[in-house]
Amino acid sequence: MxxxxxxxxxxxxxxxxxxxxxxxxxxxxxxxxxxxxxxxxxxxxxxxxxxxxxxxxxxxxxxxxxxxxxxxxxxxxxxxxxxxxxxxxxxxxxxxxxxxxxxxxxxxxxxxxxxxxxxxxxxxxxxxxxxxxxxxxxxxxxxxNESILALKEDVRQLVDEKSEEVLLDARAGERYRGEHEPLDPIAGHIPSAQNFDWAQLVKEGMFEIAGEGICQLERMVKKDQSVTVYCGSGVTAAPLYAMLKEKGYSHVRLYAGSYSDWISEGDLPVETSTNEQDGAL
Missing domain, CATH: 3.40.250.10 (Rhodanese-like domain)
Structure with a gap:
């Protein structure tokens, strides 16, 4: 696309x-x-x-x-x-x-x-x-096109069933790991999520269609895998979603509510340990 x-x-x-x-x-x-x-x-x-x-x-x-x-x-x-x-x-x-x-x-x-x-x-x-x-x-x-939108229930099912679908957190690594959280009351990330900081896609004020950030992303997620992306509030995950579509990924969803929605009721699990497949540079 x-x-x-x-x-x-x-x-x-x-x-x-x-x-x-x-x-x-x-x-x-x-x-x-x-x-x-x-x-x-x-x-x-x-x-x-x-x-x-x-x-x-x-x-x-x-x-x-x-x-x-x-x-x-x-x-x-x-x-x-x-x-x-x-x-x-x-x-x-x-x-x-x-x-x-x-x-x-x-x-x-x-x-x-x-x-x-x-x-x-x-x-x-x-x-x-x-x-x-x-x-x-x-x-x-x-x-x-409801197929590109993930709701909290969809992500909860993905986590509970240990789905093979990739859950990708677009925030900075320190927020993903729970080391620093300036906006949300609970630090950490959604269980099973990998981390790819969306800012890796930007160089000198423009998105890069090719470059080390893209190579890193393509190493993390295979083209035939389904991907759900999220961030803190659904905003910075949007360029990550867009870039995945640009690079030919067919099955991509945006969790519009993102992490701030996930923790809103305080009843869903959160992880703060670093995923071994953390993609942040």
């Missing part, structure tokens, strides 16, 4: 749709601010916490919105299932990948993550503007 796309030397296409997914976990208002300060011409802004998460419900720190909320997001953004859609953030970040996954979940068929962030896109010659576009509402009806 052609997930990541460099826009260098791409011809202009007035039919192409743009999504600006810039966001800052340290400053939740920053994404909308930079969008209003300048964005690719015609881009709609999708905010991680206002659009791509339902912060008023349970299910982890960035719960996935329900079908009705996502349908409303798609329709007010004026997009159709077969539109060519390019998503960008600042480059090498997880936010465009989260938006990409949300579109995969809705059944959109021609969506790509720009390898270049906003500044890089401007440097390639993409037109930009400060005016906020007005979008003609679409009547799109999503074709939900």
């Amino acid at each position: 052609d997930v990541f796309k460099s826009m260098v030397n791409e011809q202009a296409n007035e039919q192409r749709k743009w999504i600006d997914a810039r966001f800052s976990l340290q400053d939740p208002l920053a994404g909308e601010f930079v969008y209003r300060s300048g964005h690719i011409k015609g881009a709609v802004h999708w905010d991680l916490e206002k659009d791509l998460s339902d912060m008023q419900t349970s299910g982890g720190r960035h719960p996935l919105p329900d079908h009705d909320a996502l349908t409303e997001l798609y329709q007010r953004s004026g997009i159709e299932l077969d539109d060519e859609i390019i998503i960008y953030d600042n480059g090498g970040e997880p936010f465009a990948a989260r938006a990409w996954w949300v579109l995969q979940y809705g059944g959109f068929t021609n969506v790509h993550i720009s390898l270049e962030g906003y500044e890089g896109l401007v440097e390639t010659g993409e037109a930009f503007e400060t005016e906020i576009p007005v979008f003609e509402r679409s009547s799109v009806r999503p074709q939900w």
Whole structure:
């Protein structure tokens, strides 16, 4: 699957749709601010916490919105299932990948993550503007792909049955091992999970389609294996999911609630020992 796309030397296409997914976990208002300060011409802004998460419900720190909320997001953004859609953030970040996954979940068929962030896109010659576009509402009806979503019950079954499916933790190694946990009240990882820090996929502010990080990932997980990825809240696991699809892995799911959902009721097991197959570099 052609997930990541460099826009260098791409011809202009007035039919192409743009999504600006810039966001800052340290400053939740920053994404909308930079969008209003300048964005690719015609881009709609999708905010991680206002659009791509339902912060008023349970299910982890960035719960996935329900079908009705996502349908409303798609329709007010004026997009159709077969539109060519390019998503960008600042480059090498997880936010465009989260938006990409949300579109995969809705059944959109021609969506790509720009390898270049906003500044890089401007440097390639993409037109930009400060005016906020007005979008003609679409009547799109999503074709939900539930096979790419893992719920807590699915992961619990995977753990309880000692499934051969690979469970991959996308957080930094020290969080996976339980040595340092700045966000969640219980440190550690889901039992049986291996660790692959998603940041290994990024070099100089861009995702690498080839490189040592990819080699490490391909050594850890075989192409014919089923994989479920998670992180702390479902956000940084999205680029790991996207890269697995880019490299041809067919059976990949995202545990959207992730570790923060797993520990939310305090009744599920957690490990802090290092898995012998830990993939963190």
